[in-house]
Amino acid sequence: MSTLNTSISTEQTQREAPELAPAAVQDKPEETAIEYGQTVGTPFADDAKFRLRDVEVYYGESQAIKGVSLDIARNEVIAFIGPSGCGKSTFLRCLNRMNDSIDICRVKGSLELDGQDLYDPRRDVVELRARVGMVFQKPNPFPKSIYDNVAYGPRIHGLANRKSELDDIVEDSLRKAGLWNEVKDRLDAPATGMSGGQQQRLCIARTIAVSPEVVLMDEPCSALDPIATAKVEELIAELSESYTIIIVTHSMQQAARVSHRTAYFHLGNLVEVNATDKVFTAPEHKLTESYITGRFG
Amino acid sequence: MSTLNTSISTEQTQREAPELAPAAVQDKPEETAIEYGQTVGTPFADDAKFRLRDVEVYYGESQAIKGVSLDIARNEVIAFIGPSGCGKSTFLRCLNRMNDSIDICRVKGSLELDGQDLYDPRRDVVELRARVGMVFQKPNPFPKSIYDNVAYGPRIHGLANRKSELDDIVEDSLRKAGLWNEVKDRLDAPATGMSGGQQQRLCIARTIAVSPEVVLMDEPCSALDPIATAKVEELIAELSESYTIIIVTHSMQQAARVSHRTAYFHLGNLVEVNATDKVFTAPEHKLTESYITGRFG
Amino acid sequence: MQPANLIPLIVVLVVIAFALGYARSRALAVPMGGIKHLKSLPFYYAARAAMWCGLPALLVLACWLGFEGKVIQTLVVGSLPAELQPDSAGKASLILSQISNVASGALSADVVPPAIAEAASRLTGLQQSSQTMMALLVICIAVLGGFVAWLRIAPHINAREKFETTLRRIFFACAGLAILTTVGIVFSVIFETIRFFGKVPITEFLFGTSWSPQTAIRADQVGAEGAFGMIPLFVGTLLISAIAMVVAVPVGLMSAIYLSEYASPRMRGIIKPLLEMLAGVPTVVYGFFAALTVAPFISGLAAALGLQASAESALAAGLVMGIMIIPFVSSLSDDVINAVPQSLRDGSLALGATQSETMKKVIFPAALPGIMGGILLAVSRAIGETMIVVMAAGLAANLTANPLEAVTTVTVQIVTLLVGDQEFDSAKTLAAFALGMLLFVVTLALNVIALHVVRKYREQYD
Amino acid sequence: RDTINIVGSSTVYPFATVVAEHFGRNTDFPTPKLESTGSGGGLKLFCAGIGTQHPDITNASRRMKASEFELCQSNGVEDIVEVKIGSDGIVLASSQEAENLDVSLQQLFLALAKDVPNPDGSEELVANPYQNWNDIDASLPNKPIRVMGPPPTSGTRDAFNELALEGGCKTFDWIKAIKAEDKNAYKAICHSVREDGAFVEAGENDNLIVQKLTADASAYGIFGYSFLEENSGTLQAATVAGFEPTMDNISVGDYPLARSLWFYVKKAHVGVVPGIAEYVAEFASEGAWGDNGYLADVGLIPLDRADRMTAAESAVSLETMTGDEL
Amino acid sequence: MTNSTSQAEIVRQSLKRRYRKERRFRAYGIAAIAVALTALVVLFADIIGKGYTGFLKTTLTLEVTFDPELMYLEDPTDPAQLRNGDYLAPLIAALKKELPEVSGRRAERALKGLISSYAASDVKDLVAADPAIMGTTQRLTFLASDDVDVFAKHRDDASYSIKLTEQQQAWALTLLERGIIENSFNDVFFSNGDSRDPGHAGVLGAIVGSLLTMAVTLLLSFPIGVSAAIYLEEFAPQNRLTDFIEVNINNLAAVPSIIFGLLGLAVFINLFGMPRSVPVVGGLVLMLMTLPTIIISSRAAIKSVPPSIREAAQGIGASKMQVVLHHVLPLAMPGMLTGSIIGMAQALGETAPLLLIGMVAFIVDVPDGFFSSATVLPVQIFLWAGSPEQGFIERASAAIMVLLAFLISMNALAIWLRKRLERRW
């Protein structure tokens, strides 16, 4: 990684950096080396919701997650940051077994939710996913009405016995997602007719309608404009009171704004986990620092 | 835009911002208002390569660029930044009329390259694009050999009379792209077998092989890993000696590293254009400042 | 009760089972505090009850209907007096047919022996009691199945999983039907093919250059001795297919290119369905068009040019077949061309290439493997096409490459050998099955290659 | 099964269908179902056995062969009723634009046989060398020999081989002499049709031959008289051995390429499948096959009155064959 | 770049040549489309030109007196006698009234040649339905013979041969002038089954046969095809077996249809002992033939459902089957329907495999069930085109038009569905 340090700098004057032979990329000074499975900072917590140990994920032959160990505490907001392709999404999707649908994907290590093994073959993924909800990068409402979008989860899980109960769940979820006032008069309108930001908030409402314990969010704002982003961030802040939230983001600012702890991934390794202000003001690991200060990414 | 200022802050402690009624979004305080077609900073230049006035772009009914006026000087590197969807790519693609292939896209206003109207119906796009090359977000080498990729442009334009001339052009372009040493032994290998970073540099080599005067780059590094990004940035720095370069980037750090001037777009408006260090250290417009300091995006 | 009435009845029972299952699971949920405490939604418990009610009943119904005829036949025929007892299966079916014709009134009871008339009334009686029994049995099974399933509804049972497993098995069985079909095809040609090769050496079949299957179909009929070399048929098939491809590939490909790269959406919206109409025209229609309009036109034209063209020239059949295949090639090419990523197009255009240069030098080479795969599929379709050649191509197996001459094809021979004479023992009719086998093997090979090529190509961009 | 199933000759098919339709309209029985399979194919199906899966009646444009009768017997089809229904001429037709042929049987043999006597006169067989009609005889047109005819499954082809080729073949005495020594060799010589493209097997669809002839003036076609009659406005028929194929010439037997048409009834099915006897009676009625019957309208050449009467009698009484008559 | 201006110059100079190539390339494209469309137009013009007259029938309209004596009926109220009456006689008598110059047995026979051979049985049916008309005089319209039909429609067309005698032609002309013989819309064509009299021949039997056959095909192939597609696309693990199934299906889609005929003959008729010529067997064979097409297009439709929808549902805790049934299937349905309609259209026009399972038969009665003998439209066309009577040529073409009308409306339905349903959300 020495190239990063020598050839790039934030000052724009230094543009004529000498051309480096590709070989030079290979020799990494010790300070930025990553020891397999080692994470600096405070990866472990006492009151862990998720207890993840030595997680390794393979896509066919290639290893996307390299021995990551991490605890995620109850009701915390943790942000995963790191350069593109470092495995943030992959790791996140292990937590509700969304990776199951990728045939070539294999997960190793111990992953526990409330002390129960996630990958136990007898475990029902349906129930797991009802407990660990997920919000995706691109808003993906069902091509149904707004009401049906929110009601879908409660319906398939049998959360409501009567229509009125269902109505209550829908209203409540939409309220929590800060969307109720905007849509209460057009609950029967197609969800696809909403703006991107509204759609994303609808997806959040849909997720919380099944009362999950954890909400996973994979770059939930990356397809949104600033105003919509602001609304969603606001919402995350509110939700953090009742849910454990794990958020992947490519925006360090966003991580800084919304999370309690921040985890920095690099090429499949979990390099550093720390309280968010610590990560952004005094990163422990050299790689984290380079990333935070914009040396790359 | 008041929501932005009131509800979001960089301190993560302030997460319980009061919920705002959507109506509140409408009343913008004067300081962050954008006046249509008005740009703060130094949008104009004397020795303009491109002279763009009151450019408006529509996709069908919706307006993506709102009266932008800007000069781009000879041999400068100018970076376009701004939140997602603000129209950076759209504006960039006007400059070599790549928008022509989108049926619903209409461009209004005066766009001149070296004093000649770009959108003159008699104007030849082929010749224009030979002069204004473009590099895309995702590396898109042709499924041919490395040699043929670079030779493609010179061949179709008939720039070489003999095989040896063509060889020279290819070598020269690959050298300029800093790729010659890496590939000189396997010019006949398929370009699709190269790594992402090499592919992107190959695309740059392919573009400069037809000796354009201007090179447009639309997030050229966003699909690359940090090391490859560094190489490409290095290359941009070198190329800026001979070409006018316009680069769209979502990474402010990158803009800071590579460009002379930076233009900040916001919802189709060109809000501010200034020397790069000025933009990043002392932005004139409130919106620019919010963006730079990570209040949103 | 008629099966036609039984089925609606089963449907009603299934609906009832569903409703009762639904009610029971909901009722079970109430003391537990709502349906969310059930392992599955009430719907799934209900669906399982319905499934148990319907599926076994339908199965029994199908079995009953399948065996009823045989059983009744044995009973009725067995009770006939000794002098009427049939001594062969053929007679048995005759007598039964007579009995049932009398029973249905198609034959008057006066003209048949009294024993038969008696048997007819016995048949009617048996049929009635069989149907009553069947109805009773089926209803019992439906009710029983539904009831047991209803009883077994319990909150801890994961009915959804079980329901889904059953459904998935049904889906799998449907997919498996494809294998059965292939097995059926192989089965229906393999035995005759083997018998054919018992009469005609396989080497003669594969490498013989003369085809004239005029072996005697009766011992005392003298024809030519019969030659079974499939080379001329195969060459004829290839000649016609080649002509078809010469028409279809450029026209189809260029139309696809024009429509996908140049045409306005409006024009595309009009022309594409028109082209697809060519694919929808039945092959019989093409056959008569080829035989009655194109072939005379071509021989007239050839005569005007001082050439000698047969009335069944390969050219006529090939041209018309080419027209038929145009939409096939164009829609496949269209798919493939559209699958080439837009980024390549942009890359080329941004270098200042014109649209045709982009097409010829970037998109087309990139799409070539896919297009090749598509063309192979089109070739296999041309080789297997039947009606056009039956009507427009000849029957004489000429080994020639002259498109103005008449050639014959594999499919023509299959039809000629099989329609009109369906006795399965002469080398001549067996040859049809050997040809069918050949056709199957050749198209199989072409398809496997084509699929391989197309898949390879898809992988490149997916 | 309560519907009569009929298979067999494509030549008889047009007549049988008309009878079937009249039968269906004028009785309460369902209209019989007819498949055109060619005489040979029909007889094979017919003789395959008794039982509802086998046809009740088969039509033939030639008489049943002894071998076929035996096949029937061995498969349990013992009682067969034979009905001769009339005659048909095999015509050699061409488009009216073409030059009409006037050929002898010998010329026809020389034009279409696989092996012919050496043109130099020696008594040996050579592969047929004639490419143009006038290679055979200067009186014939200077046109390539191209004749479209039915495939060997059809009775028309059998009859043509027997009447035209063998008829011409017999005119060479040294070939006729072979018959006494080696019947099979004789048949092989006289019944083999050339396979070098001059004779085109054009399938069972006679109408397609008609259509192709109209389109192609250089070709001749072989098919039944009814097709000629129906297209008399566009086609013309060759004169064979001095006689034109007219109704009179055929019915008195002057035209050499005339043959009788037949159908065969499986007696075991009578009284089982309703209506068989009634169908036979309808076919054998004067209104159908008589001189003024509806079959004459569609081109059947009726038997003479006396023959008709005896044929009708034995048909209606369902007299069975003994096998000796063949 | 010092040479960049000169390079711009080179580029500019090359432009003219390159644009010429561009135009030529475009012209090839237009030419290709023109060729294809010309073929289409010629094909349709040929069929319509040959066949439009098939939609006309030629009838005689006369005052017919039902004189029992003339019809050899002693007691016109006795149904048994009514069945055996001579129904041709009153028609001839009525004709003779119009053509008083006709006398003698020969001439009367010639007159008979003007009337369709089944006209008498039509009249008989009329009387059977209403015996009260015996003894009255009725204005009746009945079919002319097929020779008159050809004469009335094609007397100036050299490709038809007129079989009427000079005398008959003269009569026919007179009757034509008086409006007694006239051409009108051929309703018989749509209400009858096959017949050997072109005037009586109709496509109803074939249409019903086609509908019955298609019903079997559709009822089996759509659910089975969709289920198989769902299995392969959503549930199939990546293993040898499913690979094999997949290769099989793709291969079956391209297996020549005649091979399916061999299959039907060997399996359904010879092995299972099902009867020949019945819609069930035809439908089964066509089902096996269309199944791959439906599976392939259904899979494409399933594939085109965005993965984000699947993820969304799974993220909420829907099971795989719920995702499929609640989301994928409804979204893919338009595509599946269009694919199936196109597959059905193909099956509707298919002839070759049906030739081998006995559906080429002369069947007069309109089929009344899945197990009654039937033929289908394309086979009917094949049969008519092979009939000696000239009247069948135009009827074959007319039947082709009917078939094409079915096919075009099915394709239009597919296009409409594609446009309508896919835009909904």
Ligand SMILES: Nc1ncnc2c1ncn2[C@@H]1O[C@H](COP(=O)(O)OP(=O)(O)OP(=O)(O)O)[C@@H](O)[C@H]1O
């Ligand atoms: N379905 C897949 N099959 C094979 N490899 C995959 C798949 N998904 C991801 N990968 C690989 O796994 C690695 C990690 O990918 P992942 O999507 O988790 O990165 P990320 O950090 O989320 O990146 P981004 O910021 O771009 O979303 C990458 O190298 C990627 O190429």
Ligand SMILES: Nc1ncnc2c1ncn2[C@@H]1O[C@H](COP(=O)(O)OP(=O)(O)OP(=O)(O)O)[C@@H](O)[C@H]1O
């Ligand atoms: N082909 C198109 N058709 C219709 N609208 C489009 C099209 N392309 C872009 N837009 C719209 O134009 C606006 C500007 O898009 P543009 O791609 O220029 O944004 P951008 O600044 O490049 O964003 P990003 O950072 O995501 O690339 C957006 O609102 C987008 O939805």
Ligand SMILES: [Mg+2]
């Ligand atoms: Mg990701």
Ligand SMILES: [Mg+2]
């Ligand atoms: Mg962009």
Ligand SMILES: O=P([O-])([O-])[O-]
């Ligand atoms: O069908 P044929 O009459 O020629 O046997």
